[in-house]
Amino acid sequence: MAMEAAATRNPTGDRPESAYDARAPLLGVVVAAIAWLALAPLGFLIWQSFMTPRVGSRPARFTLGNFVEAYASPDTLPLLINSLEFAAGASVLALVVGALLAWIHERTNTPFKSMIYALSVVPLVIPGILFVVAWIMLASPKIGLFNLAFQRTFDTDATLVDIYSLGGMIFVDGLHYSPIAFLLMTAAFRAMDPSLEEAAMMSGASTTGVARRVTFGLAWPAVAASFLILFIRAIESFETPALLGLPVGIEVFTSAIYDAIHRYPSNIGLAAAYALLLLALTGGGIWWQSRIASRGGRYATVGGKGFRPRVMDIGGWRWATGGFFVVYALLVVGLPFLVLLWSSLQKFYSVPSWAALKNITPKAYATVLAYPNVATAAWNSALLAIEGATIVMLLTAVACWIIHRTKIPGRWLLDGVASAPLVIPGLVMGLAIMVSYLSLGGGVYGTIWIMLIAYVTRFLPYGMRYNTTSMIQLHPELEESAAMSGASWAQSFRRIVLPLLKPGLVAGWIYIVIVSVRELSSSILLYSPGTEVISVVIWELWQNGQYVELSALGVMLIAALFVFVMAAQALSRRFGVREP
Amino acid sequence: MLSVKGLNTEYKTQKGPAVQAARNVAFEAPKGVFFTLLGPSGCGKTTTLRSIAGLERPTSGEIEANGRVVYSSAQGVFVPPNKRNFGMVFQSYAIWPHMTVFANAAFPLEVRKNRLNKSQIAEKVMKVLHAVGLDHLAERDATRLSGGQQQRLALARALVMEPEILLLDEPLSNLDAKLREKMRFELKRIQRELGLTTIYVTHDQGEALALSHEIAVMSEGRIVQIGSPRTIYERPANRFVADFIGTTNFIDGTVLGHDDATKLYRVRTPIGDLLVTSDAPLAGGAPVTLSIRPEDVELTEDAAPEDRLINLSSGMVDAKVFLGDIVDFQVKVGDVMLLSRAHPSLRTPVGDKINIRMDPLKCVALPAEPAVAAQAAA
Ligand SMILES: Nc1ncnc2c1ncn2[C@@H]1O[C@H](COP(=O)(O)OP(=O)(O)OP(=O)(O)O)[C@@H](O)[C@H]1O
Ligand SMILES: [Mg+2]
Numbered sequence: 032m033a034m035e036a037a038a039t040r041n042p043t044g045d046r047p048e049s050a051y052d053a054r055a056p057l058l059g060v061v062v063a064a065i066a067w068l069a070l071a072p073l074g075f076l077i078w079q080s081f082m083t084p085r086v087g088s089r090p091a092r093f094t095l096g097n098f099v100e101a102y103a104s105p106d107t108l109p110l111l112i113n114s115l116e117f118a119a120g121a122s123v124l125a126l127v128v129g130a131l132l133a134w135i136h137e138r139t140n141t142p143f144k145s146m147i148y149a150l151s152v153v154p155l156v157i158p159g160i161l162f163v164v165a166w167i168m169l170a171s172p173k174i175g176l177f178n179l180a181f182q183r184t185f186d187t188d189a190t191l192v193d194i195y196s197l198g199g200m201i202f203v204d205g206l207h208y209s210p211i212a213f214l215l216m217t218a219a220f221r222a223m224d225p226s227l228e229e230a231a232m233m234s235g236a237s238t239t240g241v242a243r244r245v246t247f248g249l250a251w252p253a254v255a256a257s258f259l260i261l262f263i264r265a266i267e268s269f270e271t272p273a274l275l276g277l278p279v280g281i282e283v284f285t286s287a288i289y290d291a292i293h294r295y296p297s298n299i300g301l302a303a304a305y306a307l308l309l310l311a312l313t314g315g316g317i318w319w320q321s322r323i324a325s326r327g328g329r330y331a332t333v334g335g336k337g338f339r340p341r342v343m344d345i346g347g348w349r350w351a352t353g354g355f356f357v358v359y360a361l362l363v364v365g366l367p368f369l370v371l372l373w374s375s376l377q378k379f380y381s382v383p384s385w386a387a388l389k390n391i392t393p394k395a396y397a398t399v400l401a402y403p404n405v406a407t408a409a410w411n412s413a414l415l416a417i418e419g420a421t422i423v424m425l426l427t428a429v430a431c432w433i434i435h436r437t438k439i440p441g442r443w444l445l446d447g448v449a450s451a452p453l454v455i456p457g458l459v460m461g462l463a464i465m466v467s468y469l470s471l472g473g474g475v476y477g478t479i480w481i482m483l484i485a486y487v488t489r490f491l492p493y494g495m496r497y498n499t500t501s502m503i504q505l506h507p508e509l510e511e512s513a514a515m516s517g518a519s520w521a522q523s524f525r526r527i528v529l530p531l532l533k534p535g536l537v538a539g540w541i542y543i544v545i546v547s548v549r550e551l552s553s554s555i556l557l558y559s560p561g562t563e564v565i566s567v568v569i570w571e572l573w574q575n576g577q578y579v580e581l582s583a584l585g586v587m588l589i590a591a592l593f594v595f596v597m598a599a600q601a602l603s604r605r606f607g608v609r610e611p
Numbered sequence: 612m613l614s615v616k617g618l619n620t621e622y623k624t625q626k627g628p629a630v631q632a633a634r635n636v637a638f639e640a641p642k643g644v645f646f647t648l649l650g651p652s653g654c655g656k657t658t659t660l661r662s663i664a665g666l667e668r669p670t671s672g673e674i675e676a677n678g679r680v681v682y683s684s685a686q687g688v689f690v691p692p693n694k695r696n697f698g699m700v701f702q703s704y705a706i707w708p709h710m711t712v713f714a715n716a717a718f719p720l721e722v723r724k725n726r727l728n729k730s731q732i733a734e735k736v737m738k739v740l741h742a743v744g745l746d747h748l749a750e751r752d753a754t755r756l757s758g759g760q761q762q763r764l765a766l767a768r769a770l771v772m773e774p775e776i777l778l779l780d781e782p783l784s785n786l787d788a789k790l791r792e793k794m795r796f797e798l799k800r801i802q803r804e805l806g807l808t809t810i811y812v813t814h815d816q817g818e819a820l821a822l823s824h825e826i827a828v829m830s831e832g833r834i835v836q837i838g839s840p841r842t843i844y845e846r847p848a849n850r851f852v853a854d855f856i857g858t859t860n861f862i863d864g865t866v867l868g869h870d871d872a873t874k875l876y877r878v879r880t881p882i883g884d885l886l887v888t889s890d891a892p893l894a895g896g897a898p899v900t901l902s903i904r905p906e907d908v909e910l911t912e913d914a915a916p917e918d919r920l921i922n923l924s925s926g927m928v929d930a931k932v933f934l935g936d937i938v939d940f941q942v943k944v945g946d947v948m949l950l951s952r953a954h955p956s957l958r959t960p961v962g963d964k965i966n967i968r969m970d971p972l973k974c975v976a977l978p979a980e981p982a983v984a985a986q987a988a989a
Binding site for chain 1: 694
């Protein structure tokens, strides 16, 4: 290998001293791209928030009116309260359910607990809009199956549950994101040295004493950090408030931004002013979360030797915990999928009954496949997901290399910049990018490229996270020995660094593909006829009341994502992918 | 007093048969005794200790502490660990990072049924922290302690509850060599002062020999020999124990006969006929392995006086290693290489002839095979 490297090196006369110069242009391009992607939209967003709407030929002018309208209006306080109530409720629900599942999974001998892990991935794959629609079909006052079954059984007109309410929003959103809480809390339980709990038991503490004084005492930084992550996620949530809140007048910031853009004339300045407050909330949350996480770091004390998974025999209680898990599985996967499947097989949306069973027909599938924009959207979604994921992973691989391997001053700034989109809610990102490219002109707005830019920007932080994890494990001497063998920087990056980063690259790529296909909140502001993606088509079908076609499309999408995840898992096993 | 009878503990595994980590383990540790479980990595020491603690549920056997049965498969008794009142020091120390030093040590008193009042707790805690030399750090965060201080805090936490039995799982293995030596003495002092029945787990034979009143040597889940440090060292019961504890020379041979006057056996070996000692009766013609410690292979340059009761031989110095207080000699006797530990004053150069003397009482005959199975009942 040394011979080969030397042979390729000599003809070009590339001496070691010039290696830095050779890679400088590439590094420069990567840094510039990341800086532009992450910073420009924010700049334009702030600028826009100080501008009047541009109507016809009248140009935009400087104003503070947007902020006055946004923050001095008596409507803003309820908006803030709704947002906080919704986000707090949804995140507490997700956290309680997720922590309970994690405890069941990690610490008890509950039957079929091994299925919890597999099941927890499913809601993360299903697009939020489908989950909300399925729950509308289950629990809306007029067409919801729960209410109809209740009314039929007890022969009343009363409604059992009303999904169009703050409680309904909290329930649906909290349930959908409980798997994130489950994964976060599982990690926390695993990081805990079991002998810390055993030592408490040897000291004479009872089971509840151990749980209360040691297990929870140790887990609270993780609980607090998880809560903040979930809270930030919930406050960014768009689908649930838009579908469940707007029809009954419960507005939160995200739906208010959407409303401001879609009213006539659209008030982008007002939307930008709202967006800045939303950004302040998520930014503060992330800052607080990272503080807790860094302080909690010392709590994660895994003893190297003698680590034993501790599983408690909870006796008869395990049937209660097993029952809890079955109910959870039904609510989060079983019923939503079945109701979509049922309605996809109808001619017109109708409640399950023997009569309706006779009318089962796969016609809706044919209908929806025949829509020209469905094929376009599927193609766009696939293309954007694959291109976006590839670009993100490559850009961030180089960025992580710069951060962890060079001594370039200010390289830590790059980490901050590339991770910044994490605090930007999808809807705000869509708005910011829209504003940027409308102002810049150049014809990007309205093409598929603007969607690609949005996706790459939004998912940069995920790429950073996956690549950082593997870069830290990559010992610098591996590269240095490549250099000693005579490899140029490009050669050692391509032949040593990238292959060793591959497990992380593949895992990150798969994750970004999945979240790209689910993406709605940025796309909804950026698409134009011809550049729709699948989630946007589902959104349109819902607005048009085409529930049956929506269900058919949803079932096919879930099936396709399921196949993709299966294939990805097989692929990951081959590459030895670790979860970061 | 702690007594363990016929203890079996196994680990269920997802695939394949269960791991038999402790097999028919039986021993008795009288009151106030420092009892050590010694053996190579993976031999089941931790498993045995955790079974005594109640952190692992054995499949069969009986455990009794000071007359109280805490586990018995026959009677269907299993006292949960938090009701056993055994103090335990974990290998990782398991110091709770969200509490101060004081809070860590006070925890066992605070979770008790019949709680003491605050000042009584403070008094007891400070007393035990003083005993381990941590009283000046009481209010510090437990994460801001050095390794040795964490170790002492773990010990204080186990002692503050005035346990019936003290269980220690390799408590010194995370410390550096100097500190380990120092803590060894500390541990011994505290154990003696409190008169605590102590079960100690280690794979370090030096530690075991230095600390223990009694040692149980384990191999593959079984106890292969129990005895005082001196017995274990000087009279190993089999090849495994002789090999694991210290260094030794093994010489294969055949029993020639018994000498009734001296109660010794004559054994034919490649280095000549030797008088040897054996705890078990040996039949004539039986194959045996002799174990002779290097410090018992005495070297002299001048011809030794004839003595019927000393084994004599001679060889050639093949190599030597100067270690300061001692010199290790490799002596070639025929085809056999003997290791000898000599005083540095012996300066015989490599290649020279040298005379060898061995005390028959230090030449121990062992069953020829490493007959672990035959010794299981020991
Ligand atoms: N949780 C477990 N599941 C399955 N097998 C286990 C488990 N814990 C220990 N074992 C096995 O049981 C045997 C005894 O383990 P144990 O931890 O008691 O050894 P040890 O003597 O303490 O070793 P060390 O000196 O390395 O700590 C080993 O073969 C080990 O692989
Ligand atoms: Mg051990």
